[in-house]
Structures are given as structure tokens and as C-alpha cells.
Amino acid sequence: DAGITQSPRHKVTETGTPVTLRCHQTENHRYMYWYRQDPGHGLRLIHYSYGVKDTDKGEVSDGYSVSRSKTEDFLLTLESATSSQTSVYFCATETGTDEQYFGPGTRLTVT
């Protein structure tokens, strides 16, 4: 357990509204990741960060933005939520040893 929390754990929102998911870690890990998990797709990388204010796009970044102003916090924002963004979102951290530690997930439903 790498001390990763995600908030909120569950959220229902309407199409077109902005949504921000928060990932908080207490281990001072350098790398942080946002994934989405959908049935039949496994986990797909949305965005990642390799340090404060250093972020990059993953495989499925369209419609998402991220920010990392502090080592411990990594925010994922859906600027205008769509039904295709209904998913379970996982945050993960890594020290640089290739082992990733995952948070408990956020279940987002866009109606």
C-alpha cells in the first residue's frame, strides 16, 4: 500500500459538465499515472507525470487534461464530460523501479 487515495470514489455527472478527479499520494513517488479501465480493454493510459509540472499524454488522452502542482497531487480533468468517458479511473504511482502502485479507483458515470 503506497498511501494512494482517490477522490471522489463515485461520481455521477451530466454530459457537458466539467469533472475533476484527484489522486493524492503520501510516498513522495516521482511518477504518477492516470488510467481508465473498461470491460474488454484492460487498463489504458490517459496521462502521466514524471515530476511537478511535467506531464505527457498517454494512449487515450483526447478529452482529458492533467495538472501536477505538487508532488503528492495529480489531478485529472474532463473539460466537458461525454458518455464515452463513463469508466473506472485508476491513479498509480511509481518510484522509478518499474513497479506501479494503484489507488482504489473512481467510478464515473456520465449520463
Next chain:
Amino acid sequence: AQSVTQLDSQVPVFEEAPVELRCNYSSSVSVYLFWYVQYPNQGLQLLLKYLSGSTLVKGINGFEAEFNKSQTSFHLRKPSVHISDTAEYFCAVIRGSQGNLIFGKGTKLSVKP
């Protein structure tokens, strides 16, 4: 490009039976390989990883996996499963020390009494 293929989406087995979950990867360069487990309504947890060295890797909860370079496989095995092993298992790969984790689509292991 690299990808990870988990050949079985669901594997039902009886308690105390052996199990093998299959994983194949495609990559033209050396890779790091991982198996993660996800219990219901939880995040993923690392079971084991192969970075280099011995091709037989032992992990937590009695699981092991063997890296086979010629067959580009990294199958996960356990000689005797328990009800508590019911979960979804994900194979993942990183190309060398660069890049990000690429996950397979997962295999749901269901252990029946």
C-alpha cells in the same frame, strides 16, 4: 509497436486444481514483464515481475511465471488454487527501461468449490 495478448478472457477452475493464465507479447526489443491482480472493487496489485536474470519468477500468493523469449510468452501458473484467488489478472509489458506499461485485456479467474 508492442502489444500484450491474454489468450483467455475467463478461466474457471475448481479449488485445489492447477491453473495457467497465458500471456504473449510482441516486441522487437527487450522487455520488462509484469503480472498484476485485481480483486473485486479494488485497484491492481503487483504479483510478480521479470526484469532480467532467471526466467522463472516467483511472486506472492504462490504464483510463478516463466519468461520464454523464443515464444514471447510470460504465462502465470499456480499449482493449487484457492477460492480467494478469484480475481482478474493482467499481464503488462514495458519496453526496456523506457516507455509506459502496456496492459493486456485481462483474464478473469473463477475458482469454484
